[in-house]
Amino acid sequence: MFSQFNFLIYLTPWEIFLIILDITVVSFVIYKAIMLIKGTRAVQLIKGLFVLIIAFFISDLLQLTTVNWFLQQIQLLIVVALPIVFQPELRRALEQLGRGKIFSGSMTYLGxxxxxxxxxxxxxxxxxxxxxxxxxxxxxxxxxxxxxxxxxxxxxxxxxxxxxxxxxxxxxxxxxxxxxxxxxxxxxxxxxxxxxxxxxxxxxxxxxxxxxxxxxxxxxxxxxxxxxxxxxxxxxxxxxxxxxxxxxxxxxxxxxxxxxxxxxxxxxxxxxxxxxx
CATH class of the missing domain: 3.40.1700.10 (DNA integrity scanning protein, DisA, N-terminal domain)
Structure with a gap:
């Protein structure tokens, strides 16, 4: 398992720093994207997409040819529909980015x-x-x-x-x-x-x-x-x-x-x- 990370010993400290920075930035962007959509109705759409993705992998694993073919056909429809469905969230993200509110905190749960x-x-x-x-x-x-x-x-x-x-x-x-x-x-x-x-x-x-x-x-x-x-x-x-x-x-x-x-x-x-x- 650790042999997969042997390449790290050949990297300079600067290169390791850049890798850590790269992962941190991507993780932060993903986190903020989740925080952005969790306040909207888009959450339910994301859940639906997860169900379709899971169904696709299960149908491929179990060799359900017809189901797998059907899911492949709607992939293009999903790609085209996503920008339309998430238009309000995309607009809000750009507005918050322009106002500097993208770094604001999130809500907490109530006991x-x-x-x-x-x-x-x-x-x-x-x-x-x-x-x-x-x-x-x-x-x-x-x-x-x-x-x-x-x-x-x-x-x-x-x-x-x-x-x-x-x-x-x-x-x-x-x-x-x-x-x-x-x-x-x-x-x-x-x-x-x-x-x-x-x-x-x-x-x-x-x-x-x-x-x-x-x-x-x-x-x-x-x-x-x-x-x-x-x-x-x-x-x-x-x-x-x-x-x-x-x-x-x-x-x-x-x-x-x-x-x-x-x-x-x-x-x-x-x-x-x-x-x-």
């Missing part, structure tokens, strides 16, 4: 206690919003990053608290019409724009907030809390489904199920790409 505190603050704020009939749209980022939508709003970067959330959604204030996006235990941005659902089965009684809540949960695993401005009704959207007429107890149970129970049971091999929710 169970921090998640519990977050849920309590969310429930407390929603109760106050509902009581005063303040329309609200609160998005809690999960494993799928929402950086694309965060960039459409106003940066806040403040600790989640019931008082701050209620103040954001007070009618006739600059940010009350958009969505608040929560990342970790902080409000990342407010006044954000979300995609509207195209579902034809949604009740005509539901307005833009509910359609936006469903729209963003159809493309990510986030949790969205909606407070109706007309009735004060509390709803939660998750996995493209909307649950309405929630009370404080039901709301807390739903948030705990998604943000605590499911997170604790997650053992995905792709955890390296995860972003804290």
């Amino acid at each position: 169970v206690e921090d998640r519990s505190r977050l849920i309590n603050e969310l429930v407390r704020s929603v109760q106050a919003l509902s009581k005063n009939k303040f329309g609200a749209l609160i998005v809690i980022e999960n494993e799928t990053g929402l950086s694309d939508f965060i960039e459409t709003g106003v940066n806040v970067d403040g600790a989640v608290s019931a008082e701050l959330l209620v103040n954001i959604f007070v009618p006739n204030t600059p940010l009350h019409d958009g969505a608040v996006i929560v990342r970790g235990d902080r409000i990342a941005a407010a006044g954000c724009f979300l995609p509207l659902t195209d579902s034809p089965y949604l009740s005509k009684q539901l307005g833009t907030r509910h359609r936006a809540a469903l729209g963003v949960t159809e493309t990510s695993d986030c949790v969205v809390i909606v407070v109706s401005e007309e009735t004060g009704t509390i709803s939660v959207a998750h996995d493209g489904e909307l649950t309405r007429y929630l009370e404080e107890k039901n709301l807390k149970e739903m948030l705990e199920d998604v943000l605590l129970t499911k997170q604790n049971n997650n053992t995905s091999v792709f955890n390296i790409f995860r972003r804290s929710s």
